[in-house]
């Protein structure tokens with residue numbers, strides 16, 4: 001239950017207008033920042049990894065999100081669970097990037113709407129890459145939004 005900011009009446013959850021005075025209640029989806037937070041509210045498994053493992057591999061695990069450079073942490077720390085978590089996220093991201101690039105090749109033929117879509121696709125890829133790098137650098141085993149559920153490397 002929420003309170004109306006205008007008249008202080010009780011407003012049930014999920015209702016966007018105050019039943020008493022009719023003023024608009026700012027719901028969850030109002031704010032882009034909040035929406036983004038919801039999107040990045042992904043599963044985190046950091047406490048399943050040993051602190052030593054995280055400390056040793058969090059730096060090199062960043063490479064997992066830079067294209068095929070994921071092979072470097074794979075070669076350096078084949079037995080690290082934390083590195084493998086990010087290598088898996090990186091490979092899923094890499095496959096997603098390849099598919100997105102192929103899709104962009106098709107969208108390039110569609111004037112304006114296609115070009116805008118390409119810009120959005122690359123913005124999403126950039127955001128995912130930054131999230132992955134930040135998660136790794138800060139020693140967190142956190143899934144990427146939308147695509148982070150896939151497990152290729154175990």
Ligand SMILES: [Zn+2]
Nearest residue numbers: 004007018021
């Ligand atoms: Zn009201």
